[in-house]
Amino acid sequence: MRPVFRKLSALLSVAFLLVLSGCSEQYxxxxxxxxxxxxxxxxxxxxxxxxxxxxxxxxxxxxxxxxxxxxRPNRKASYKPEWEHxxxxxxxxxxxxxxxxxxxxxxxxxxxxxxEPSVAIESEKEPIEIQVTSLDWKWLFTYPEQGIATVNYFKMPVDTPVRFKLTSDMTMNSFWIPNLGGQLYTMSGMAMTLHLMADEEGSYYGSGANFTGLHFAQMTFTADVTSQDEFDAWVNEVKTTEEELTEAGVEQLKMKGSHQVAQYSSFPDNLFYDIMLQYVEEGETGAHAHHMSSEDSGQDASSEHNH
CATH class of the missing domain: 1.10.287 (Helix Hairpins)
Structure with a gap:
């Protein structure tokens, strides 16, 4: 029996250390x-x-x-052997x-x-859209309205609803920013919708919450929440100082491996939906297009509801 007790003692020690190591972390x-x-x-x-x-x-x-x-001796508890109900x-x-x-x-x-993640957040401000693509093992963010793209990092203005469109290049993952809520799966061939909003400026931790292989632990990103003026200045800076994301650059990002933070002044047209539909066989595109058009047409109506 001694080996069993040794193993049990070791497991309890490891569990105790893990609990202690997590005590200093912010929930x-x-x-x-x-x-x-x-x-x-x-x-x-x-x-x-x-x-x-x-x-x-x-x-x-x-x-x-x-x-x-x-x-125990001299016990005083009542004894009722016939009691049953x-x-x-x-x-x-x-x-x-x-x-x-x-x-x-x-x-x-x-x-x-x-x-419900697909229901828009009620706000006086118009939402901005950020398209999110999970790659192995990195995150690609594209801004269709601003025309810029980033890797493992993005910015959003405070007190402004953000409509995230989520898809995956291949492996299913899970998009999560704990301080802001959410956690929604990214899946190849689908465009999931997640509405979030930040009411306080700051830098927030984000990650993939689904195990996807070798560099899963490095699949993290930073979400910076700034004022509208700072956000606009950042967009302008990226557009004027960074290189563009080319088709060749996209193919390189699709290759398995981790990636450092990067910013791009432009990206190929319709990149998000091209990635989403890349595995759809001929004849099935119509169904996906109908799904997307139905979802987009319902956003205006859904914006009348609270998230």
Missing amino acids: LVLDPKGPIASAQKDLILITALICAVIAIPVFAITAVIVWRYRD STKLELTWWGIPIIAIAILAIVTVNYTYKL
Whole structure:
């Protein structure tokens, strides 16, 4: 049995060290910087509170039962060998969980509708669009309205809704900025829509939240949130000082491997949708085009709803 205890001791030690190493890290999910992340934090706390209402009394009652009915001299606990039913106890241990589950269901359904990623965020400002393409192992961001592109880095103006269009060159991944909310899959042949907004300026960590192989851990990016004036100045600077992203450059980005932060003054026309549809066989394009046109036509209507 000694080898078993050694292995168990080693596993517990590793787990303890991992917990300690994580204590100094900031819990990004619980530090929201936008309306979507704030709503997600509320959902986490509400769910945890409801679960605690069940778990804490159960643990407390378990401790009381173990202590009260332990085997000891001169015990005074009542002995009822013929006892088999209590309506009050049955109502307690069935009624409370049923009520808790019902409340959880109502809360979850409400927040699921409220946080639907494809529904635009209500705002007086017009949203900007950023097209996101996951590559192996890097992120490509293209701005169709501004005409610039970046790798592993992007900027967005504060208090302005952003409509992210997500796709993948090949391997499915998951786009996530913990401080702003979200986490939505990028899939080849599909254009997923995610609406986010930041209400505080700063630099926020982003990553791929799906395991995709060798350099998965390096597939991170920075999302800079600035004022509108700073954003406009940055766009102008990129357009006037950086090189363009050519077709050859796109093919190089598609090659497997990590990549440093890069900025481009322009990119090939329709790049995002060309990547999205590159594996679609002839005759299927119409279905994808219909999907995209239906989605785009519904954005104006969806903007009337809260995210």
